[in-house]
Amino acid sequence: MMDSExxxxxxxxxxxxxxxxxxxxxxxxxxxxxxxxxTSKSYSNYRSVMSTLSDxxxxxxxxxxxxxxxxxxxxxxxxxxxxxxREFQNPxxxxxxxxxxxxxxETSSNGVNTPTRSFSDGGVFSRSESLNSEYLRITVSxxxxxxxxxxxxxxxxxxxxxxxxxxxxxxxxxxxNEFGVRRRFKDVVTLSDxxxxxxxxxxxxxxxxxxxxxxxxMQKQEFVEQRRVSLEKYLRRLADHPVIRKxxxxxxxxxxxxxxxxxxxxxxxxxxxxxxxxxxxxxxGESVIAPSEVVQPAKGGRDLLxxxxxxxxxxxxxxxxxxxxxxxxxxxxxxxxxxxxELEQQINGASQQAESLVKAQQDxxxxxxxxxxxxxxxxxxxxxxxxxxxxxxxxxxxxxVATAAVKASRLFRELNSQTVKHLDTLHEYLGLMLAVHSxxxxxxxxxxxxQTLLSELSSLQSRAEKLEAASSKxxxxxxxxxxxxxxxxxxxRATEDAKNVAIREYERIKENNRSELERLDxxxxxxxxxxxxxxxxxxxxxxEKIANVWTKVVEDTSGYAKExx
Amino acid sequence: MVNFEGMEQxxxxxxxxxxxxSSSQPFLSVSVTDPVKLxxxxxxxxxxxxxxxxxxxxxxxxxxxxxxxxxxxxxLRDRLFEKFKGIFIPPLPEKSAVEKFRFSAEFIExxxxxxxxxxxxxxSHHELRQSEDLRTFLQAEEETMERLRSHxxxxxxxxxDLMQIFKDVQSRVSDVVLGKEKPVEESDAEYxxxxxxxxxxxxxxxxxxKHAYRLVKRHxxxxxxxxxxxxxxxxxxxxxxxxxxxxxxxxxxxxEILSVKLQNEAHQxxxxxxxxxxxxxxxxxxxxxxxxxxxNAFRRQCELAETMKLKEINLDKxxxxxxxxxxxxxxxxxxxKAESEQATKTFETIVKLMSEEIGRFQEQKTLDMGIAFxxxxxxxxxLANGIADAWRSLLPKLEACSSS
Numbered sequence: 028m029m030d031s032e033x034x035x036x037x038x039x040x041x042x043x044x045x046x047x048x049x050x051x052x053x054x055x056x057x058x059x060x061x062x063x064x065x066t067s068k069s070y071s072n073y074r075s076v077m078s079t080l081s082d083x084x085x086x087x088x089x090x091x092x093x094x095x096x097x098x099x100x101x102x103x104x105x106x107x108x109x110x111x112x113r114e115f116q117n118p119x120x121x122x123x124x125x126x127x128x129x130x131x132x133e134t135s136s137n138g139v140n141t142p143t144r145s146f147s148d149g150g151v152f153s154r155s156e157s158l159n160s161e162y163l164r165i166t167v168s169x170x171x172x173x174x175x176x177x178x179x180x181x182x183x184x185x186x187x188x189x190x191x192x193x194x195x196x197x198x199x200x201x202x203x204n205e206f207g208v209r210r211r212f213k214d215v216v217t218l219s220d221x222x223x224x225x226x227x228x229x230x231x232x233x234x235x236x237x238x239x240x241x242x243x244x245m246q247k248q249e250f251v252e253q254r255r256v257s258l259e260k261y262l263r264r265l266a267d268h269p270v271i272r273k274x275x276x277x278x279x280x281x282x283x284x285x286x287x288x289x290x291x292x293x294x295x296x297x298x299x300x301x302x303x304x305x306x307x308x309x310x311x312g313e314s315v316i317a318p319s320e321v322v323q324p325a326k327g328g329r330d331l332l333x334x335x336x337x338x339x340x341x342x343x344x345x346x347x348x349x350x351x352x353x354x355x356x357x358x359x360x361x362x363x364x365x366x367x368x369e370l371e372q373q374i375n376g377a378s379q380q381a382e383s384l385v386k387a388q389q390d391x392x393x394x395x396x397x398x399x400x401x402x403x404x405x406x407x408x409x410x411x412x413x414x415x416x417x418x419x420x421x422x423x424x425x426x427x428v429a430t431a432a433v434k435a436s437r438l439f440r441e442l443n444s445q446t447v448k449h450l451d452t453l454h455e456y457l458g459l460m461l462a463v464h465s466x467x468x469x470x471x472x473x474x475x476x477x478q479t480l481l482s483e484l485s486s487l488q489s490r491a492e493k494l495e496a497a498s499s500k501x502x503x504x505x506x507x508x509x510x511x512x513x514x515x516x517x518x519x520r521a522t523e524d525a526k527n528v529a530i531r532e533y534e535r536i537k538e539n540n541r542s543e544l545e546r547l548d549x550x551x552x553x554x555x556x557x558x559x560x561x562x563x564x565x566x567x568x569x570x571e572k573i574a575n576v577w578t579k580v581v582e583d584t585s586g587y588a589k590e591x592x
Numbered sequence: 593m594v595n596f597e598g599m600e601q602x603x604x605x606x607x608x609x610x611x612x613x614s615s616s617q618p619f620l621s622v623s624v625t626d627p628v629k630l631x632x633x634x635x636x637x638x639x640x641x642x643x644x645x646x647x648x649x650x651x652x653x654x655x656x657x658x659x660x661x662x663x664x665x666x667x668l669r670d671r672l673f674e675k676f677k678g679i680f681i682p683p684l685p686e687k688s689a690v691e692k693f694r695f696s697a698e699f700i701e702x703x704x705x706x707x708x709x710x711x712x713x714x715x716s717h718h719e720l721r722q723s724e725d726l727r728t729f730l731q732a733e734e735e736t737m738e739r740l741r742s743h744x745x746x747x748x749x750x751x752x753d754l755m756q757i758f759k760d761v762q763s764r765v766s767d768v769v770l771g772k773e774k775p776v777e778e779s780d781a782e783y784x785x786x787x788x789x790x791x792x793x794x795x796x797x798x799x800x801x802k803h804a805y806r807l808v809k810r811h812x813x814x815x816x817x818x819x820x821x822x823x824x825x826x827x828x829x830x831x832x833x834x835x836x837x838x839x840x841x842x843x844x845x846x847x848e849i850l851s852v853k854l855q856n857e858a859h860q861x862x863x864x865x866x867x868x869x870x871x872x873x874x875x876x877x878x879x880x881x882x883x884x885x886x887x888n889a890f891r892r893q894c895e896l897a898e899t900m901k902l903k904e905i906n907l908d909k910x911x912x913x914x915x916x917x918x919x920x921x922x923x924x925x926x927x928x929k930a931e932s933e934q935a936t937k938t939f940e941t942i943v944k945l946m947s948e949e950i951g952r953f954q955e956q957k958t959l960d961m962g963i964a965f966x967x968x969x970x971x972x973x974x975l976a977n978g979i980a981d982a983w984r985s986l987l988p989k990l991e992a993c994s995s996s
Contacts, residue, residue, distance in 0.1 A: 366831075373828040380821040387817040391810040398803035405796045412789045415951060421958040428965045435972070552836050559839055560990050566983045574976035580969035587962035 163196040163266040165281070167259035170251045171209075187211050188251055190258060194281045200273050206282055212237075213291075215258060218280045220292040222265075224323055225276060227469035227532075228539030230462040230547060232264035264458075269546070302331035321480075321529045324472035333479075340479040360537075363544055364467060371460045378453040385447055392439030399432030424584060431580045435573050442569035449565060452558040456551065463547070470540055473533040480526040487522060491515045620646040620715045622730065624660075624708035627700045637661050638700060640707060644730045650722075656731050662687070664729065665707055667741050671725040672714070677885045677938065678945030679720060680953055682713035683874030698859065702867055709871070719945075776894045777887065786950065787883060794876045801869040808861045815854030822847025835993040842989055846982045853982075857975045864971065868964035872957060879953070886946065889939040896932040903928055 169191040193207040212235075219234035235257035262281075266272050279288055309332040320330060325337045402425050409422040494515060498508040626641040644656045665684055673681050685706035688699075714720045728740070778784075822844040829840025903925045910918045 370831050373824070373831040376824040377821070377828045380817065380824040383817045384814075384821045387810070387814040391807075391814050394803060394806045394810045398800065398807055401796070401800040401803050405800055408792060408796055412785070412792075414785075414789075415954045417951075417954040417958040421954075421961055424958070424962050424965055428968065431969065555832070555836055556839065556990070556994050559843055560987075560994070563843070563983045563986050563990060567980050567987070570976045570980035570983065574973050574980060577969045577973035577976060581966065581973055584962055584966035584969060587959070587966045 161196075161198055163194065163198055163272055165195075165259065165262045165266055166193045167191070167255050167262065168193065170255055173211075187213070188254075190255060192262065192281060198273070200278055201282060203282070208281065208284055210280065210287065212254065212258075214280065214287045214289075215261070217287060217289050217292050218276060221276045221289050222271060222274065223465065223469075225274065226271060226539070227322075227324075227473065228466050228536035228543070229268070229270060230459060230466050230543045231271065232261060232268065233458060233461045233465070234261050298329050299331070301329040302334075305329065306331050321476060321525050322532045324469070325476065336483065337475050337479045340482055341475055343482075344475075344478065360540070367460070367463055367544075371457070371463075374453055374456050374460070378450075378457055381450040381453055385443060385450065388439060388443045388446060392436050392443060395432050395439060396436030399429045399436055402426075402429035402432065405429075427580050427583050431576045434576045438569055438573050438576070442565065445565045445569075446562065449558050449561040452554050456554070459547070463543075466536075466540055466543060470533070470536050473529065473536045477526065477529045477533050480522060480529050484519065484522050484526055487515065487519050491519060618646075618648055620644070620648055620651075620721055622708075622711045622715050624704055624711060627704045629700075638703070640704060642711065642730065650727060652731055658731065658737075659734055660729070660737065662703070662707075663741050664737055665710060667737075668714075668725060668729045669710075672720060672723060673881065673885075675723065675725065676720060676945075677889065678882065678942035678949070679717070680875065680879050680882055680949045681720075682710050682717075683871065683878045684710055685870075685874075698862065702863060705863070706867070706871065776891050778890055790876060790879050790883065794873065794880070797869065797873045797876060801866065801873055804861075804866040804869050808858050808866055811854050811858035811861060815851045815858065818847045818854065819851035822851065839986075839990055839993045842986055846986055850979055850982055853975060853978050857971055860971045861968070864967035865964055868960055872960065875953070875957070882942075882946065882949075886939070886942045889935065889942050893932070893935040893939045896928065896935045900925070900928050900932045 167190050170188050171191075172186055173189050174186050189209040189211045191207055192210055193205070194201070195205050197204065215234060216237070219231075222231055235254065265277055271277055276289060309330075320333070325334045406422045406426045406429055409418050409425070413419050413422065491512065494508060494512045498512065501508075621644070623643050624640050625643065627638045628640075629636060630639050631637050639659050639661050642658050642660050644651070644658075645654065647654060666687075669681055669684055672679075685703050714723075714726060720726065729737070732740075824844075825840050825847065826844030829837040829844060831837070832840060903921070907918070907921045907925050910921050
């Protein structure tokens with residue numbers, strides 16, 4: 028039944044009356060168990076729309092989870108999708124049909140014409156593929172519950188889920204074409220944290236939420252599936268980033284078997300605890316920030332004293348009378364930041380309206396289907412009870428309308444699942460905005476570190492001057508003061524070093540911001556244009572098909588057309 | 593837009609306009625027009641102009657214009673229902689106390705159309721058109737009409753009718769009390785089938801009509817969301833600037849244009865598809881009322897027949913004992929016999945009329961629905977084509993953007 032529903036050629040022979048009402052009810056009103064969700068919390072509204080949509084799109088590729096997220100399945104001979112995507116078979120032929128029939132005027136039953144490929148997929152990914160011949164394709168599959176080897180009193184308390192992460196690539200950095208590893212969610216968190224440390228200033232895609240509470244509320248299976256989908260999206264986004272895809276951290280995550288060889292992330296509590304241990308020593312003596320630590324923001328670290336100092340500095344910046352010694356001078360950057368903020372708002376608005384558009388289209392399809400079904404029942408009834416010829420004629424007319432309504436309903440649903448794919452670009456960019464904010468924060472933090480160090484340097488230097496002045500008054504020198512002065516000067520030198528590192532870091536981040544903004548502008552233009560094209564082509568294709576369906580009924584009932592108006 | 597008057601014209605030629613008819617053929621043509629809102633607040637109502645053109649001799653003249661309101665139509669329907677038992681009286685649009693307050697243009701137009709159809713169906717029915725009450729309705733002065741109308745008090749038309757209804761209930765109750773399992777019913781298999789058909793049909797139709805109404809709403813909702821989407825996209829375009837920004841603006845504009853198309857189609861759908869379905873449902877409900885009337889007539893016939901038998905036995909008894917009461921009893925018996933014969937005749941008339949009416953009903957409905965389906969399909973095709981055209985016109989512009 029599923030196949031016949033999807034095969035265009037069989038549509039002509041589709042006789043609703045020859046199938047049971049139950050099947051038809053399935054056809055129109057069937058709810059599927061699949062759930063879909065996107066990554067971060069900012070998509071929470073979208074998530075509910077998406078999950079209801081995927082519930083009713085029982086016969087089509089998952090807009091989000093199918094491997095054709097990258098490109099339509101048939102067009103990519105290199106990628107064979109993992110098993111669970113094949114449940115709802117049917118490669119995109121009806122969709123491709125719909126799109127390309129109208130556009131090219133010919134029916135393509137299999138696969139996609141490459142030149143028009145960029146139309147059919149509004150996603151971010153088609154762009155990067157057409158630009159370079161390099162590819163890096165990732166699939167997440169096969170969730171398995173595993174046991175942690177600890178001697179815990181409560182059995183099964185340390186179980187977790189691992190996912191199979193399969194990569195296909197021809198990038199040189201990887202030294203291999205195809206490989207797979209098992210990773211758990213904790214590993215993903217680690218990867219994400221290491222990346223944000225190493226790539227400050229870059230627009231790094233945000234990772235999926237931890238959402239612990241939800242996993243208890245939801246059915247375990249649903250949750251695991253949602254997580255699988257969101258992990259896949261996240262890794263694919265990383266693979267799409269021109270710099271990150273070649274990073275060591277990413278490569279190691281994708282390739283190294285066994286335990287993930289990245290430094291684990293610690294939680295806030297233990298960091299604070301570590302910091303608290305260090306603090307007394309810091310307060311007693313002169314503490315200096317190690318240059319290695321300077322390159323990281325104070326917030327996530329263990330150095331509480333540094334945290335306090337930077338906090339003080341930022342307050343001085345905001346509330347203090349004097350201007351800090353280094354400010355964000357780049358007007359161009361500030362203007363861009365404004366623009367990004369404004370853009371984000373507009374994208375947000377458009378994405379919300381896209382959601383309600385999608386919902387309205389879906390409702391239309393559903394109601395049309397219900398109407399069709401009601402008429403089918405009526406037709407059956409009239410035929411069964413027919414006593415007069417006029418009843419049979421009416422039943423025939425009604426059947427025509429019912430069939431058309433059912434077909435139109437199906438077309439609406441297909442249209443909608445495609446629309447979702449295209450307009451998804453808007454949601455993607457909303458997610459990207461989080462990454463932009465994060466990158467801007469990196470810059471702000473780095474600047475704050477510089478400012479703090481400069482203030483500290485200046486206060487250290489004035490202390491040194493005072494000490495010098497005081498000890499010069501004493502004839503023959505003051506042994507303790509001299510010693511103190513030497514220590515102070517050591518501290519000053521170390522702080523100078525730290526300052527220089529911090530400035531370099533700040534400049535580096537600034538440059539990253541700049542190049543990323545450029546990339547964002549460029550890619551966004553291409554992506555949005557693709558989105559528009561895909562959306563419009565899709566609408567045209569399906570509107571034509573729907574028009575054809577109804578035109579036939581108009582012809583069939585033309586006998587009833589009024590002669591006079 | 594479907595004009596039911598025109599549809600009726602196809603069926604019975606005698607209601608064509610006078611110009612295309614020779615004056616020797618009898619015709620009666622009515623139109624309900626010019627709705628005007630009168631009165632204030634709770635007492636507000638709509639008045640309609642009812643224009644009659646006829647060459648019937650019973651009528652006052654070739655043309656007459658009167659002002660009528662909804663409750664006048666109700667009066668006419670009720671009178672016809674009483675007088676023409678067995679005939680399916682054309683249905684009226686619902687009273688709808690709530691919508692009345694809003695009196696939207698759409699509501700007023702729909703009601704006017706439905707009332708026009710109502711009167712025309714009566715005027716084309718070869719029995720109903722001869723009704724005196726119809727003549728009154730079409731010609732009487734407004735004050736006369738008001739007087740007649742005020743006799744009607746909602747569901748219970750007259751005190752005598754009220755009594756009758758109570759009697760019916762009483763007899764049904766006593767039947768149960770006396771242990772009679774069911775009220776007396778016909779044992780006609782074909783008629784049973786018909787009754788079953790009618791009752792089932794109402795359910796199916798009601799469901800279809802419900803979905804049709806929802807479909808109207810969906811059109812409105814889609815229109816609204818397209819409009820909102822268009823606005824948001826235009827803002828985004830303004831933010832983007834350059835070629836892409838223009839593309840967004842164009843998309844936004846098209847969206848808004850389509851939104852209007854959808855709202856228009858929603859209106860068409862309501863008038864040309866949902867309303868005919870509702871009309872169908874009402875017609876079926878009218879048939880149900882006739883079925884009830886037939887059951888009443890049948891019961892009455894049976895009761896009278898029984899009572900007559902008892903009276904006959906009693907009369908024989910009296911005649912045997914040569915009682916003085918014989919004459920009176922005889923008289924009563926003869927009266928009863930006449931009544932019984934009348935009741936039988938009434939019942940048989942109903943049966944005969946109903947079987948004719950059913951055939952006519954089926955034919956009429958096939959025609960009505962055929963037109964409704966045609967208009968529905970036309971509207972949907974028109975909308976889909978409009979959507980395709982609008983979006984298609986964007987494609988060259990989008991092409992230009994990507995090549996730049």
